[in-house]
Each structure stands twice: as structure tokens, then as C-alpha cells.
Amino acid sequence: MGTSSDRAHTRVVVVTGGGTGIGRAAARAFAERGDRVLAVGRSERTLREAADGHPRILPFVADVCEPSGPEAIVSAALEHLGGLDVLVNNAATASFADLSGLDHESVRAQVETNLVGPILLTQRALEALEVSRGVVVNVGSAGALGLRSLAGNAVYGATKAALDHLTRTWAVELADKGVRVVGIAPGLINTGVGVRAGMTQEDYDGFLAGMARRIPSGRVGEPEEIGNWIVRISEPEAFYVNGTVVTVDGGLSVT
Numbered sequence: 001m002g003t004s005s006d007r008a009h010t011r012v013v014v015v016t017g018g019g020t021g022i023g024r025a026a027a028r029a030f031a032e033r034g035d036r037v038l039a040v041g042r043s044e045r046t047l048r049e050a051a052d053g054h055p056r057i058l059p060f061v062a063d064v065c066e067p068s069g070p071e072a073i074v075s076a077a078l079e080h081l082g083g084l085d086v087l088v089n090n091a092a093t094a095s096f097a098d099l100s101g102l103d104h105e106s107v108r109a110q111v112e113t114n115l116v117g118p119i120l121l122t123q124r125a126l127e128a129l130e131v132s133r134g135v136v137v138n139v140g141s142a143g144a145l146g147l148r149s150l151a152g153n154a155v156y157g158a159t160k161a162a163l164d165h166l167t168r169t170w171a172v173e174l175a176d177k178g179v180r181v182v183g184i185a186p187g188l189i190n191t192g193v194g195v196r197a198g199m200t201q202e203d204y205d206g207f208l209a210g211m212a213r214r215i216p217s218g219r220v221g222e223p224e225e226i227g228n229w230i231v232r233i234s235e236p237e238a239f240y241v242n243g244t245v246v247t248v249d250g251g252l253s254v255t
């Protein structure tokens, strides 16, 4: 039986956006599994909080959008942790606006963070991933699957739909290099991202409560419920999961 990594037990993992929300939960789940994790983000404070009590997590301040970001991130993994087995492209940004309300800066930030960053970081990581016969996990969004749409969320959703396409294409391109590429599509997860995207706390809470009534599983998800699946689909036992996007959304996307 083939495996995606010769180092099945202790791996080196890079999680972008590892300081908060889903990325923090994933970083901790990897660390609890015994992996060593480079948690990447722009805020040193949140990265340190994520690493608190988790000595296997190394905080690393870097911006995936900066031209020097990919080089700095991969070099840090190689120099400080000795390799790179799993790259989790999780960092993203979202801002709500309909077409008439879009501004250049918010469009640029979403495309750069959610799409250009993962492309250039994965490209820079490729050599190391070939050595480890590693895994790329792209974090998309269940809201951007198939034919669904959410008014005001077009640019974010477009970046996530494009990321899913990269997952499929890279899985084919990189298969003969021994690199596996998978996506995960979270549903509505209580990370506070709506507030960071511009909603008031009250509006975000109302949005979550309203959506919870539509979710077959009966509630919004918790970051750990995605973090654990990111770990699972990266494991050697998931070798045969390749080029696909795994939906973890309490059934919302099939309603």
C-alpha cells in the first residue's frame, strides 16, 4: 500500500493563518498528533497564543502576500524544523460588498491572500514536498461549492472556487512527484470571521443563529471540527484521497 510520507509519525507542517480560528485548531491538532508545526501569520500575539502550552508549535511572523513571504516561510520550516511534509494553505481574508460597493483594495487583498499567496507558497514549497512525498491541504469554503452563492460574498467565493480548481489541477500535475493535494471545504464555523469581515458582533451572532436553523446537523461548527479533518486528510492513511475537496459543513451544502 502506498503512503504519502515516509515519516508517518512525526512530520513538519506549515499552517498559514495558524494564529486564529481554524488554523489555530489545526496547528494544535497536528501538534497533539506529535507533528512539529510552523504557525504562520502577521500577528505575533495571536501566534504566541496559539503556541501557548503547545511546545511543538513554532510561531512565525510572515505575510503570505509579501514577495518575500513564501521564501521566508519555507526556509523557516527547513532551517528550524528540518523539512516540510504538510503545507496547509489556510490563511484568507473576506470582506462583504456587492458589485457596486467593491473597492480595488478589498478585491486586491482577497485575491492576493486567498489565491496568489497559496499559489506562490506552494510553488516555493514544491521541492521540499517532493523530497518528503508530502501533502498540500487547501482550505476552501463550502459556500463556494457547486452552484451556490451568497450575495455580497462574490470575490471571496470566487477565490475559493479557484482554489478548489487549483487543488484538482495540482493533484494531477504533482502526482508523479509523489505530492498529494486535497481541499477541505468548511461550512459555517464559529471563528469570529464575520466580525473581522466587517459585521457587528450582534449581526454576526444573528447570522450564525439564523444559519444554524438551516444546517441539518443543527448548529454551526467549531474550529476543532475542521482542524481535526485537516489533520486526517493529511495523514498517510488518507493516501487515496487526492484531488478532491472534502466538505465538512453539517450538511448545509446539500440543502
Ligand SMILES: NC(=O)c1ccc[n+]([C@@H]2O[C@H](COP(=O)([O-])OP(=O)(O)OC[C@H]3O[C@@H](n4cnc5c(N)ncnc54)[C@H](OP(=O)(O)O)[C@@H]3O)[C@@H](O)[C@H]2O)c1
Pocket: 016, 017, 018, 019, 020, 021, 022, 023, 040, 041, 042, 043, 044, 046, 062, 063, 064, 065, 089, 090, 091, 092, 093, 113, 139, 140, 141, 142, 143, 185, 186, 187, 188, 189, 190, 191, 192, 193, 196
Ligand atoms: N469561519 C468560517 O465560517 C469559514 C467558512 C468557510 C471557510 N473558511 C476558511 O477557513 C480558513 C480559516 O478561516 P477562519 O474562520 O479561521 O478565519 P480567521 O480566524 O480570520 O483566520 C484567518 C487567518 O489568516 C491569517 N492571515 C490573513 N492574511 C494573512 C496574510 N496576508 N499572511 C499570513 N496570514 C494571514 C490571519 O492572521 P493575521 O491577521 O495575524 O495575519 C488569521 O490567522 C480560511 O481559509 C477561510 O476562508 C472559514
